[in-house]
Amino acid sequence: MENKRELFQVLTRRFGLLNKNCCSIGAIDISTVQSHIIYEIDKQHTPSMQQIADTLAMDITTFSRQIQTLVKMELVKKTPAAEDKRVVILSLTVQGKFVATSIDESMNTYLNDVFSQMNEFERETVIRSLELLNKAMSKSTVCCSTMC
Numbered sequence: 001m002e003n004k005r006e007l008f009q010v011l012t013r014r015f016g017l018l019n020k021n022c023c024s025i026g027a028i029d030i031s032t033v034q035s036h037i038i039y040e041i042d043k044q045h046t047p048s049m050q051q052i053a054d055t056l057a058m059d060i061t062t063f064s065r066q067i068q069t070l071v072k073m074e075l076v077k078k079t080p081a082a083e084d085k086r087v088v089i090l091s092l093t094v095q096g097k098f099v100a101t102s103i104d105e106s107m108n109t110y111l112n113d114v115f116s117q118m119n120e121f122e123r124e125t126v127i128r129s130l131e132l133l134n135k136a137m138s139k140s141t142v143c144c145s146t147m148c
């Protein structure tokens with residue numbers, strides 16, 4: 001039997017998840033966490049800070065610090081919700097949208113290159129396997145945040 005942890009360790013390294021910065025867009029260095037935040041803000045419709053923090057399973061204090069950094073970088077804008085001023089809505093600035101699009105294009109290019117190394121059956125098998133793995137992980141009662 002293959003070492004499952006070893007497979008995930010190698011996959012994590014090859015995907016660049018351990019890199020301090022996931023990408024650079026012009027003179028802007030984006031961390032992996034910031035990339036995830038930008039992706040979720042771009043994907044969701046007028047999300048609140050709490051919604052994005054929950055989606056990424058981040059505590060709100062850590063998340064708030066990341067948002068402040070992204071605001072200072074002029075990539076994210078915070079707006080009080082019209083119906084409840086205590087709720088903060090997040091959106092991407094024009095530059096933030098450019099960064100999100102650039103990261104998305106870069107990731108798609110990378111993934112297209114990776115999948116081009118496989119035949120159609122292998123591609124479909126990997127994609128289906130990842131879907132099954134994500135589904136099983138969402139049902140797990142053991143949370144990764146407490147593991148090393």
